[in-house]
Structures are given as C-alpha cells and as structure tokens.
Amino acid sequence: MNSLAALAAWWYSPFGEFAFMRRALAACFALSLSSAPIGVLLTLRRMSLVGDATAHAVLPGAAVGFVVAGPSMLAMSAGGFVAALVVAILAGLTARVTLLREDASFAAFYLIALASGVLLVSVHGSQVDLMHMLFGTVLAIDQTGSLLVAAISTITLLALAIGYRGLVVESFDPQFLRAHGHGGGYYHLVFVSLVVINLVAGFQALGTLMAVGLMMLPAAAARFWAANLPTLLAAASIIGSLAAFVGLAASFHFDLPSGPSIVLTAGLLYGLSALFAPQGVSSSLVRHLRKREA
Amino acid sequence: MIDAAVSFEDLTVRYADRAAVDRVSATIAAGSLTALIGPNGAGKSTLLNAVTRLKPVTQGRVILGPHIEGRIAYLPQQSVLDRSFPINVLDLAALGAWQRTGASGRIGGQELQRAYDALRTVGLMGLERRPIGALSAGQLQRALFARVLMQDAQLILLDEPFNAVDARTTLDLLNILRRWHAEGRTVVALLHDLEQVRTHFGHALLLARQCIACGSTAAVLTQGNLARARKMAESWGDSVR
Numbered sequence: 158m159n160s161l162a163a164l165a166a167w168w169y170s171p172f173g174e175f176a177f178m179r180r181a182l183a184a185c186f187a188l189s190l191s192s193a194p195i196g197v198l199l200t201l202r203r204m205s206l207v208g209d210a211t212a213h214a215v216l217p218g219a220a221v222g223f224v225v226a227g228p229s230m231l232a233m234s235a236g237g238f239v240a241a242l243v244v245a246i247l248a249g250l251t252a253r254v255t256l257l258r259e260d261a262s263f264a265a266f267y268l269i270a271l272a273s274g275v276l277l278v279s280v281h282g283s284q285v286d287l288m289h290m291l292f293g294t295v296l297a298i299d300q301t302g303s304l305l306v307a308a309i310s311t312i313t314l315l316a317l318a319i320g321y322r323g324l325v326v327e328s329f330d331p332q333f334l335r336a337h338g339h340g341g342g343y344y345h346l347v348f349v350s351l352v353v354i355n356l357v358a359g360f361q362a363l364g365t366l367m368a369v370g371l372m373m374l375p376a377a378a379a380r381f382w383a384a385n386l387p388t389l390l391a392a393a394s395i396i397g398s399l400a401a402f403v404g405l406a407a408s409f410h411f412d413l414p415s416g417p418s419i420v421l422t423a424g425l426l427y428g429l430s431a432l433f434a435p436q437g438v439s440s441s442l443v444r445h446l447r448k449r450e451a
Numbered sequence: 452m453i454d455a456a457v458s459f460e461d462l463t464v465r466y467a468d469r470a471a472v473d474r475v476s477a478t479i480a481a482g483s484l485t486a487l488i489g490p491n492g493a494g495k496s497t498l499l500n501a502v503t504r505l506k507p508v509t510q511g512r513v514i515l516g517p518h519i520e521g522r523i524a525y526l527p528q529q530s531v532l533d534r535s536f537p538i539n540v541l542d543l544a545a546l547g548a549w550q551r552t553g554a555s556g557r558i559g560g561q562e563l564q565r566a567y568d569a570l571r572t573v574g575l576m577g578l579e580r581r582p583i584g585a586l587s588a589g590q591l592q593r594a595l596f597a598r599v600l601m602q603d604a605q606l607i608l609l610d611e612p613f614n615a616v617d618a619r620t621t622l623d624l625l626n627i628l629r630r631w632h633a634e635g636r637t638v639v640a641l642l643h644d645l646e647q648v649r650t651h652f653g654h655a656l657l658l659a660r661q662c663i664a665c666g667s668t669a670a671v672l673t674q675g676n677l678a679r680a681r682k683m684a685e686s687w688g689d690s691v692r
Contacts, residue, residue, distance in 0.1 A: 332525070336504075
C-alpha cells in the first residue's frame with residue numbers, strides 16, 4: 158500500500174508542488190489537443206516533411222522578433238508565424254511554378270531559414286538565447302506564453318470543427334472538391350495556416366528543432382491504434398498528452414531537459430504502438446500466422 | 452437539333468509539350484449513355500477534366516446544357532485515391548451530399564437515409580462501417596458509385612469505371628448506369644472494352660486527340676474509324692506511354 162502511495166506521489170508531486178510544472182503540463186496538454194490532430198492530417202496528406210521544414214522556418218522570424226523586441230515571447234511568436242507562413246506559401250508556389258517537387262523546395266527554403274535564424278540570434282544574443290530558441294523553454298513558459306498556446310489550441314479546434322469535412326475531402330480526394338467548383342487552394346491555405354500557428358505554439362514549448370515532436374510522433378503512433386479518422390484524431394491527442402505528462406515527470410525526477418524528455422517519451426509510445434497496438438507489427442504477425450494455419 | 456448536355460467547340464487542351472485534346476468539336480446528347488473511347492494517350496481523361504474544369508482549357512469552349520451547371524458528378528480513376536485513408540464506406544458515400552450540405556452542414560436524418568439507400572442500391576449493405584482500405588477493388592468502386600448516387604447529378608462522368616473490377620460488379624454497375632439513363636440523366640463513361648460499348652451504350656465518342664467520330668455507337672465504331680484512330684495513335688510515336 159505504501160509503495161502504491163509512493164508511486165502516486167512520484168507522478169503527482171512534481172505538478173502538485175511546483176507551479177511552473179503545472180503551467181508546463183497545461184501548455185503541453187493544450188498543444189497536444191490541437192497539434193496532434195493537425196499532425197494526423199499532415200501524415201494523411203503525405204506532408205510530414207513539410208511540417209518539419211515549416212517548423213524550422215519559424216526560427217528566423219522569431220530571431221527578428223528577438224532582435225527587435227528582446228526575449229519577448231509575443232514578439233518572437235509573431236515573427237515566427239510570419240516567417241513560417243511566408244516559407245510555406247513560397248515553397249508551395251515554387252513547387253507549382255517550377256518542376257521541383259514540393260518537399261524538395263521546402264527543404265531548400267527551410268535550410269536557408271534555419272541558417273539565417275541561427276546567424277541572427279548568434280550575432281544579437283547569447284548562446285543561451287540560441288539554445289532556448291532551438292530547444293524550447295517549456296519549464297519557463299509564462300502567463301502570456303500559456304495564453305498564446307491556449308488561444309492557438311482553441312482556434313485550431315474551432316477551425317477543425319467547422320471545416321472538418323472540407324479538410325478531410327481535400328486530403329482524401331482533392332479532385333472531388335474541385336469538380337464541385339471549389340478551388341483546392343482555399344482549404345489548403347486554411348490548413349497550412351493551422352499547421353503554422355501550431356508550430357508557433359510548439360516552438361514555445363519545444364523549440365524550433367523539436368516543435369513537430371508533439372505533432373508528428375503522436376500522429377504516427379495513433380495510426381497503429383485506429384482505423385477511422387475521428388478515433389485516430391482522438392488517439393493522437395491522448396498519446397500526445399500522455400507523452401507530455403510522462404516526459405515532464407521524468408524530466409523532473411531524473412533532472413533531464415524537458416523538451417527532449419517529452420519528445421523521447423512520444424517516440425517511446427510510437428515504438429510501443431508500432432509493436433503492440435491493434436494495427437501494429439505483432440498483431441499483423443499473429444493474423445498472418447493464423448491465416449497460414451487455417 | 453437534339454439538346455446537348457455538353458458541347459465542345461473547337462476545344463484544345465495543352466500540356467506543356469503537346470496538345471492532349473486538339474481542336475475537338477463534338478456534342479454529347481442530353482440524356483444519352485455515351486461511351487468515350489480511343490487509344491491510350493488519346494486525351495479521354497483530359498476531355499473529362501475539361502468538363503469538370505480540373506484542367507484549364509487552352510482554346511475553344513466547353514458549353515454545358517441547361518440544368519447541368521453545378522450538377523456534375525465525376526468518378527475519378529481508383530488509382531488516384533489513397534486506399535489507406537482512414538475513411539469508412541458510409542462516410543465516403545455521404546460525401547456525395549456536399550452540394551447540399553457544404554463543408555459544415557449537418558448530415559443527418561434525410562441525408563443519412565439517402566446514403567444508406569445508395570449503399571443498398573450498390574449492394575454494400577452491412578459494410579457501412581468498414582474502412583475503405585479493407586475493401587476489394589470492386590467494393591470500392593461500388594462505394595464510389597454510391598457517392599455518385601448521392602450527388603443526384605444531371606451529368607455523370609465516369610473515368611474507367613470498370614477497370615480492375617470483377618465481372619459481377621461490372622454487371623451490377625452497368626445496371627446502375629441503365630437506371631441513370633432511364634431517369635433521363637446524361638452519362639459519359641471512359642471505356643476500353645468495345646464489346647461492352649456495343650452492347651450497353653447507345654452513343655459513342657471516338658477520340659484520338661482529335662475527334663474521329665461522334666454519334667450513335669453503330670456509326671462510330673466502324674472498321675474505318677477504328678483504323679483511323681489507331682493510325683493517329685501510331686503517329687504520336689514515343690509520346691504514348
């Protein structure tokens with residue numbers, strides 16, 4: 158009984174005792190709630206790499222915000238939003254106008270963005286500033302930062318609720334929409350904007366290099382659990398939240414950097430899902446063997 | 452002069468290096484069951500895409516008959532769809548209500564009943580909740596036909612509807628085509644099997660980038676016309692895949 162209580166305390170105490178841990182957890186929950194479903198739609202559109210590239214593009218904008226206004230989260234987020242949106246739209250246009258495929262032009266744009274961002278922060282700030290921007294500061298998230306993440310999460314969920322059918326059709330069968338006289342461009346733009354604001358939120362917590370961590374890993378893991386979209390979206394959010402909770406607790410007890418700890422936990426959940434979930438390796442192996450026996 | 456569901460006037464659709472559809476003038480009669488035939492690379496899919504405006508017209512015009520605008524259903528080739536997409540049969544069919552519900556209108560009551568009815572018509576009752584990844588090619592085609600049924604369209608464009616589909620499904624789907632025909636809808640199907648065209652389709656349009664012939668199937672599918680189409684295809688040389 159005692160060990161049970163100790164176990165409960167192990168999970169509970171970091172968040173019960175420390176306000177900064179609670180704030181970090183709340184921000185990560187809000188982030189998982191919105192960016193994991195966005196990640197699911199990204200994987201379904203086979204745009205996983207595009208998400209990664211766009212995340213890196215947040216950096217130079219945040220750096221400009223940093224240079225102009227100092228380490229203000231709001232200024233950096235605004236800058237990051239503009240930069241990532243510009244890169245996402247430019248890369249899309251480049252792919253449409255030239256023969257380069259979208260992922261190739263994204264790779265080109267994000268490398269340029271990442272390099273110029275690192276340069277800007279290095280010249281105008283300290284090594285610590287750079288580390289914060291690259292790897293995030295979820296434990297230092299303040300009131301403004303939390304509100305920003307919460308607002309982004311709310312907007313995303315509302316947009317998903319209103320435009321769900323359109324976004325799904327545009328992912329599954331874009332020709333269908335266009336034959337109905339809707340340019341595919343409209344939903345694509347809405348979707349890209351949602352990706353970008355969620356990456357800005359992710360940037361707050363996990364930094365530019367791992368902002369996609371709570372977007373892609375839960376989405377990829379959820380694929381092994383669910384075969385239809387609503388369940389898939391919910392599963393991704395739950396997996397993201399679980400990764401945040403376990404990752405934060407682990408980072409507290411073992412004195413690990415919080416961002417990598419959360420992302421690695423998400424990675425672990427991905428691995429476990431791939432092996433043991435209903436649509437994972439082991440159950441398809443079992444199905445395969447049963448079929449051979451029959 | 453018969454009513455036209457679609458008229459092509461001197462229509463040219465160019466890709467970067469070549470005209471996929473070259474100065475086609477033809478008419479698809481309203482209420483007809485028309486087969487769109489021609490060699491590979493003849494521009495058949497492109498012609499359908501010009502009607503749905505998926506592909507911009509380079510020159511000339513596509514004129515839609517009265518009551519057609521906004522009431523077109525288009526069935527793509529199965530190969531363009533992602534079979535692993537996590538959507539189930541019922542949701543796929545229900546998408547056909549888009550014209551009436553839009554992105555956020557409710558699909559309930561009446562629309563849901565229509566979706567169930569459509570699935571019964573195509574013989575997919577009991578499979579409503581099955582993800583499309585678990586369907587055979589024939590079953591997926593049935594589900595896509597259910598979506599077309601939901602659309603309640605006046606002009607129905609089908610791109611290779613019987614490709615990779617089993618014989619039983621082909622027969623069932625041909626029956627649905629006949630039903631649409633009886634209801635006065637115009638159906639244009641891109642096909643390869645000439646025997647099938649002769650048996651089931653009253654009209655045909657033989658395309659080889661240019662319009663070789665257009666009209667009643669018997670008048671279009673003559674030895675002379677088919678030979679001309681083949682000859683045109685040979686002259687394209689390596690541009691044919």
